[in-house]
Amino acid sequence: MAFRLVIAEKPSVAQTIAAALGVKEKKDGFIEGGGYLISWCVGHLVQLAEAAAYGEQYKKWSFDSLPILPEEWQYAVDPDKGKQFKTIKELMHRADVSEVVNACDAGREGELIFRFVYEAAGCKKPMRRLWISSMED
Structure with missing residues (x-):
């Protein structure tokens, strides 16, 4: 069975989406059911x-070192949220996950939150966007 991985911005939104889809099986860091x-x-x-x-020379801020324009951007996982990042990364890389759905909040910040996780996790699976502004069924 192939699964769609839906990623919300916060647990309450994930629970609302799960309820609307009839997904009920709670796991550690995710909810599973019905594909x-x-x-x-x-x-x-x-x-x-x-x-x-990006280098020792940037440890101490200086106007002389600005702008800092790296060839490749680097990401950092929030240390207090490492367990949830690990869970999402593992889900993204599961062989039975066929696509990832960005269900983070509609707008720039929600898009950024998802994209940083997707990039940092090294995910290459097809991506879709769930764009809703209301949490009603």
């Missing part, structure tokens, strides 16, 4: 790495 795995980001799970990650 869906539904998980959540707990806000900003991943963010851009601090400047020091």
